[in-house]
Amino acid sequence: MKLEELVIRDARPSDLPSLVAMYAADTLGGHSDTTDGAADADYLNAFNAIHASPNDTLYVAEIDGKVVGTFQATLITVMTGRGATNMKIEAVQTREDMRGSGIGSAMIRFAIEQARAAGAASVQLSSNAARHNAHRFYERLGFEKSHVAFKMKLK
Secondary structure, three states: OOHHHOEEEEOOHHHHHHHHHHHHHOOOOOOOOOOOHHHHHHHHHHHHHHHHOOOEEEEEEEEOOEEEEEEEEEEEEOOHHHHOEEEEEEEEEEOHHHOOOOHHHHHHHHHHHHHHHOOOOEEEEOOOOOOHHHHHHHHHOOOOOOOOOOOOOOO
């Protein structure tokens, strides 16, 4: 694998099987993702909602036409900071057999450049408290632990 061959682009509906497989392989995330065909409509509905949103983009990283990573970026304008726009990065995944090869770093750098181009004041992300390796990864990329996140499951 040559990192210079990595392409980061907007996701397409045809990428869904690869994306779902990555999400389902993530047992630490606890998101109940599955490759069971009964869930296909749920993933397609989510893809369509993201695709229709002017503030959300679902990206894939590919090499030789194969999806090897993904993340979602959302631009959020808030009242604080005089109406600052911030980018939130979500659902960062690298295919398990490709981890440690620089794909995750390339995706995050790409997201940061997209944020700069959009005039964002900051880039934010959250990470499961159990993902110690991910925390070190984000810190190496220049992110600082600055807030405590809270979550309430409704389903």
